[in-house]
Amino acid sequence: MPAGIALREYTSVTEVSGPLMVVEGVEGVGYGELVEIETPDGEKRRGQVLEAHLGKAVVQVFEGTRGIDTSSTKVRFTGETVKLGVSMDMLGRIFDGTGKPIDKGPEIIPEDELDIHGYPINPASRQFPRDFIQTGISTIDGMNTLVRGQKLPIFSGSGLPHNELAAQIARQARVLGEEEEFAVVFGAMGITYEEASFFMKDFERTGALEKVTAFLNLADDPAIERILTPRMALTAAEYFAYEQDMHVLVILTDMTNYCESLREIAAARGEVPGRRGYPGYMYTDLATIYERAGRVSGAKGSITQMPILTMPDDDITHPIPDLTGYITEGQIVLSRELFRKGIYPPVDVLPSLSRLMKGGIGEGRTREDHANVSDQLYSAYAEGRDLRDLVAVVGEEALTDKDKKYLEFADRFEREFVTQGRDEDRDIERTLEIGWDLLSLLPERELKRIKDEYIKKYHPKYRG
């Protein structure tokens, strides 16, 4: 880009509304380009071109438009898209939501400058994810297995322990038979200081900090900046994974706040809103974040994503969880009811799902009986839960002996399989063993989803 064109400065802001401003009389401004803004009192901000016309540009301002006026605010069009300077020195460092260091460490000397929007991965260069990640959490490993390169969100509700669960996963996640630990890229959007410091302390406590890169946009940081934060995090992750051959776990929290910012911009632009006021392109926008997970041929590294979102009103049909679920490869759903019963982690396995589970388990990966045991646990627990509802109406007397066994199964499943300690790292053998112990409560003929040979081999009755 010739320098003459790159630096075009204007003071012709003609309109400011919400997070947007209109600059007139501009020339050669490209769609999506990065804008630098200086307010009358010298404060520097950044923005991005949302609409480029002949002689006019609509700009969204990341740090908010407060203090921007229509006479002396300076606007400079850089001719470039928003970029992040990346380097291995980013590991162990903390940045704000726009990629500036905030941990008092030195500036990063970039090895490369990458467009934070990235490029779509060519489906022809993807490799289907199949490597089992042991998280040490039974409900995940046993029934909703995570694999390397998957995008598996946690659907939570406000006040539920999703942060504890995510931190525990980040701490315990490992691929069996490999020494190497995951590098963690942590992107925070609009969470509180306490929540953020919970994560940072946890990383510190376990000595993981030097493998963590954090981008923090906190609750009192500008809302529009949140549009950048996950993209910063993923750009760093792509650099680690595809250029430095690392396996990266990306935790993004809270995607709900991200979506609120999207809605705010859409409203300011006067767009025709989609469902519940969220923009019609929210699906596509979220996809440009979530689809940046994966494994690709020719690179040793991988990106596994674990976004966290709080479902407004615990409603899984709300557009944020709904659109997320349509893009991600499953979801881990936390339940308020289990939480109230004092169960940690309160994972409700029934609506939870890992779509990539089948390729990551079985002989040579976890254990031959894994898929069968998981299926059987699902159907037995579903049956038990149905009966619980029935008992609430007609009382327990109406049940057959077999039904009572299912009820007992459901209770013990929640107390023994779902429940585990916050530092309890169960290996997959242990998880399957607990599963078998519980299944042995049921008459053997009920275990229809398990092959006979596995019953003979793993059922406690035959193991002696």
Added chain:
Amino acid sequence: MGRIIKVSGPVVVAEGMRGSMMYEVVRVGEERLMGEIIELEGDRATIQVYEETAGVKPGERVEGTGAQLSVELGPGILKQMYDGVQRPLEVIRSETGVFIKRGVDVPSLDRSKKWSFTPLVKKGEEVEAGDFIGEVPETELINHRVMVPPGVRGEIVEIADAGEYTVEDTIAVVKTPEGERELKLMHRWPVRAARPFREKLPPQEPLLSGQRIIDTFFPVAKGGTASIPGPFGAGKTVMGHQLAKWCDADVFIYIGCGERGNEMTEVLEEFPHLEDPKTGKPLMERTVLIANTSNMPVAARDASVYTGITLGEYYRDMGYSVALMADSTSRWAEAMREISGRLEEMPGEEGYPAYLASRLANFYERAGKVVTLGRDSRIGSLTVVGAVSPPGGDFSEPVTQNTLRITKVFWALDASLADRRHFPAINWLRSYSLYLDDISRWWEEEIGRGWLELRNRAMALLQKEAELQEIVQLVGPDALPEKERVVLEGARIIREDFLQQNAFHDVDTYCSARKQYLMLKVMLEFYELASDAVANGARAKDIAELEVRDDIARLKYVPEQEFEKAVEEVRKKMKTQINALLASQEVS
């Protein structure tokens, strides 16, 4: 040549465009991004751009190409994975690496590959559109028929000898009333125009999928249309993959429209190793993938469905039966909504443009069983299945509703079934097929007598169960008389042992029509015996505990070759065991 005056996401407005035509392909900006004119007003054109527009500036130029958005039709389409505008993704990968970058201009069909061509006509013969002039073995499964393109008729004045040719070599010259026309192995066709045929016929033969709930309960006919709406995680993609794997079409076109990249990768990795149950050849040999994943440019979603259906029509024209899956049509509709919003058109329901319904209708209308062009009056078919992703799983939303108005089969996916791992999670009470009567003749003649009656009896049993379940929810199972409890037991067998089908089980993943028929028959026989036994004093509970119940449950896992024998055994066992039960009752 025009000049850009506005860029807003995938939509670009240019002026100085007088003389351009609607749906003309244009090159936008310095990087010559591919776009299509979607609105013309005076000298101003609105263009949807099929590539990312970041960095495109007002003032840059727009160049017309004089051609509408078209696909290249000729050998080399099968086994490919294309993007929405028919660019081969493998070739793009060799140009730009792991990521898809912009401005890549690659031909859809390989220009250097030589195909072995055998002529089927002689010099001096009169030919018309649709006639075969030769053939090329395109893959192990598909013989590519080289046809006289629509609009051409006349005398063959030159025809190439058998030999090796590229898609651009001239293989015939036809003397038409308008002058001589050179024909090549390939020709172009604009995707938004349906390819012509002679006549539509009523679909009467089932498209067998090997999936019991589909083939036996809610069948789709070859040349028919079906929709599969469902909330996330209910099983649209798995069903799409199952159809692609096992349905008995000659050619399968899978359009991943705004969906996950890994789903396409899975097909690419898996299909070359899967055998077609009919021929034993790798399934990839009959498959075409169109991948416009959710993170790829939105405008190309629109192109992807048209590209896919045009390829489908082309193979239909050769006389093949083609099946097409579009996953998901909702993402296509959303792309229409986004573009329409940027055009500031008057929004209809939930912000979708008013033309949503007619676009969907036009798309499904391109399905059909037809007499093709060409003098041999051959028959080809194109079956279209559309996945729908309703927000919040709510079927009352516009895309689902408009789709249901057009398609003749409705497979209603149900989150509560998926949650309890009842797969395929197709709700048997809400789903329907309007082809049932038309295709029942095929079943009765080819598979077994009384098929429709069997199916209807099973359905009635399931209906009855639903009514009884409501009572149970109120008063508990104890309140039901024995003869109704046995209904519950019979329905349970149909639900668990027939309808449930595990896509990931080696044997269960595919179930032949014959096996389906025999399974259902023996299950209903068991139910009859059980009802009689109950009428004679047996208890439903004891019947449920009979050992033969386990054998019935295992039937689905019995391989096809051993199946007839297994059914006979079950039939014998159930008679003995029920008789024994009755006998013991009389004693006590």
